Amino acid sequence: MSKAAVLGAGSWGTAFAKVLADAGTDVTMWARRAEVAESIAGRHENVDYLPGVALPSTLTATDDAAAALDGADFVVLAVPSQSLRSNLAEWSPMIGEDATLLSLAKGIETGTLMRMSQVIVQVTGADPGRVAVLSGPNLAREIAIEQPAATVIACTDSTRALALQKASATGYFRPYTNSDVIGCEIGGACKNVIALACGMAAGSGLGDNTIASIITRGLAEIIRLGVALGAKPTTLAGLAGVGDLVATCSSPLSRNRSFGERLGQGGSMETAQEATHGQVAEGVKSCSSVRALASSYDVEMPLTDAVHRVCHEGLVVQDAIGQLLGRRTKSE
Numbered sequence: 446m447s448k449a450a451v452l453g454a455g456s457w458g459t460a461f462a463k464v465l466a467d468a469g470t471d472v473t474m475w476a477r478r479a480e481v482a483e484s485i486a487g488r489h490e491n492v493d494y495l496p497g498v499a500l501p502s503t504l505t506a507t508d509d510a511a512a513a514l515d516g517a518d519f520v521v522l523a524v525p526s527q528s529l530r531s532n533l534a535e536w537s538p539m540i541g542e543d544a545t546l547l548s549l550a551k552g553i554e555t556g557t558l559m560r561m562s563q564v565i566v567q568v569t570g571a572d573p574g575r576v577a578v579l580s581g582p583n584l585a586r587e588i589a590i591e592q593p594a595a596t597v598i599a600c601t602d603s604t605r606a607l608a609l610q611k612a613s614a615t616g617y618f619r620p621y622t623n624s625d626v627i628g629c630e631i632g633g634a635c636k637n638v639i640a641l642a643c644g645m646a647a648g649s650g651l652g653d654n655t656i657a658s659i660i661t662r663g664l665a666e667i668i669r670l671g672v673a674l675g676a677k678p679t680t681l682a683g684l685a686g687v688g689d690l691v692a693t694c695s696s697p698l699s700r701n702r703s704f705g706e707r708l709g710q711g712g713s714m715e716t717a718q719e720a721t722h723g724q725v726a727e728g729v730k731s732c733s734s735v736r737a738l739a740s741s742y743d744v745e746m747p748l749t750d751a752v753h754r755v756c757h758e759g760l761v762v763q764d765a766i767g768q769l770l771g772r773r774t775k776s777e
């Protein structure tokens with residue numbers, strides 16, 4: 446039986462740990478707070494992040510990273526993007542030398558403008574072939590209650606991608622393999638920014654035509670950036686692109702969409718943060734790093750730029766909408 450350590454016990458770390466356990470993988474979770482680890486190991490419930498969801502009795506948890514990592518074939522990184530580097534620096538010496546590192550995070554690091562797989566390679570010194578990413582339309586609570594969904598596991602080493610696929614395939618969770626790590630990561634990070642824009646529109650009282658227009662033009666700018674970075678357009682037309690974009694932009698479960706909705710209703714950044722119930726809305730920081738990354742590749746991303754200006758430069762949502770519609774007309 447293969448062994449996995451899931452580092453991070455938030456909503457997605459917990460839901461994906463359940464998937465792995467249901468697929469027959471031996472899983473130990475690491476939680477930052479002892480009481481969260483105790484709740485998972487003792488009550489088989491993560492009361493803080495996934496209340497009401499019964500976790501498998503085979504799923505164990507600890508607040509000791511070394512214990513979780515001991516003998517792990519798969520190291521699943523489930524902390525927010527902006528804290529991955531500092532956490533990984535601590536964990537790196539405890540990671541087995543042939544372990545596969547799987548990133549669940551959907552963000553671009555501020556400052557360095559690195560994708561998570563690049564951060565992992567830089568911090569651990571691992572060969573890039575040992576690093577995989579998982580991305581797709583995977584709202585944690587829906588997966589946790591076993592509603593069927595698909596995802597993408599991307600790794601340049603197909604043997605490792607297949608091993609992860611086997612370790613996480615269940616009757617409700619269907620992982621597809623892909624070798625396009627860049628495409629999956631760009632799709633995952635950028636859709637959060639577009640979901641913020643959709644939330645802002647919905648919060649302003651705008652309807653489905655507007656949302657569909659934002660999703661579609663959002664996809665256009667995501668593809669532009671992805672292709673500039675070396676991603677395959679087909680990846681962005683798949684689960685890790687369109688699939689995740691549609692799910693996140695449409696769902697009331699999305700923290701990014703909910704955050705944007707509060708801003709669209711006229712709320713402050715602080716009240717918008719409350720809409721995420723203490724969980725991370727990655728797009729709030731990644732809108733700035735995605736915008737900077739796009740600028741360094743001379744890629745135009747007007748929606749991302751507008752989201753950045755609303756979140757970080759005080760632009761009012763209604764003015765952002767006016768400015769977007771006031772841009773010169775052009776061909777599709």
Ligand SMILES: NC(=O)c1ccc[n+]([C@@H]2O[C@H](COP(=O)([O-])OP(=O)(O)OC[C@H]3O[C@@H](n4cnc5c(N)ncnc54)[C@H](O)[C@@H]3O)[C@@H](O)[C@H]2O)c1
Nearest residue numbers: 454455456457458523524528549550551583584585724725
């Ligand atoms: N929740 C989802 O539906 C979902 C689905 C797919 C991908 N993701 C991605 O997975 C990643 C993790 O998201 P999540 O939903 O589990 O987030 P979350 O906010 O629910 O939980 C984050 C976890 O990381 C921990 N954490 C926060 N800051 C930390 C720090 N500085 N050091 C160590 N631990 C820290 C928290 O205690 C918590 O256990 C994000 O990049 C997110 O975009 C989330």
Ligand SMILES: O=P(O)(O)OC[C@H](O)CO
Nearest residue numbers: 581582583584699700701
């Ligand atoms: O709740 P969000 O906005 O972080 O989105 C969750 C997942 O990424 C959806 O696939």
